Amino acid sequence: MKVLSFVDPYKANLEQRIVPDIEELKKRVEAIRIASSGNCTIVLTQGTFDIKHVGHDRYLENARSQGDFLVVGIDSDSKVRKRKGKHRPVVNQDERMESVCHTRYADLVILKDESWEKWGLTKSIQPDVLIATQETYSEEEIKELENGYCKKVVVLPPQAETTTSAKVRKLLIDGLDNLSNLMSKKFPNLLKECVEEVLSSHKKPEKEDKK
Structure with a gap:
């Protein structure tokens, strides 16, 4: 019909x-x-x-x-x-x-x-x-x-x-891969900066010279 x-x-x-x-x-x-x-x-x-x-x-x-x-x-x-x-x-x-x-x-x-x-x-x-x-x-x-x-x-x-579930899993995996690559590049410098900041915050102030 x-x-x-x-x-x-x-x-x-x-x-x-x-x-x-x-x-x-x-x-x-x-x-x-x-x-x-x-x-x-x-x-x-x-x-x-x-x-x-x-x-x-x-x-x-x-x-x-x-x-x-x-x-x-x-x-x-x-x-x-x-x-x-x-x-x-x-x-x-x-x-x-x-x-x-x-x-x-x-x-x-x-x-x-x-x-x-x-x-x-x-x-x-x-x-x-x-x-x-x-x-x-x-x-x-x-x-x-x-x-x-x-x-x-x-x-x-x-x-x-x-399937949608497969697409979601792929998006998550791709996202984790990108994050992993980014961290592998950024983390060494980030770690160095954090260590320097911690050391700087704990550094004792120098004594003033007595005149």
């Missing part, structure tokens, strides 16, 4: 694509179903999309091809920190949402808060197709999802050789 969307596919349209809360999202998804007489396949996918790379773009493109309308849930900063540690995400939630909008594959984007119940977004809009990576759900969880909250779960293989 013809792709049904409330936004211009050639523009980011942040105000239209980014949905403020789950209740508003439910209303929009329901409106799409009514307008299409139930013939619009709603697709849902979710993720962090931190330091977005070609794998993310391919993943979103593949997800979009599974139906007519794609909803993307973006993990909030607090949700990411809880799962991946205090140094993640590298890119804040507002920029990550905007970045996904700029790919044009996502029709609607919503921020997922850590306070939401398990599978809260999936339960709320009950998509026709739920897109996931190989690590997201177990076989038992997929059966549970398909029996109660979506018609089908599609598991996509890795879309690129690189």
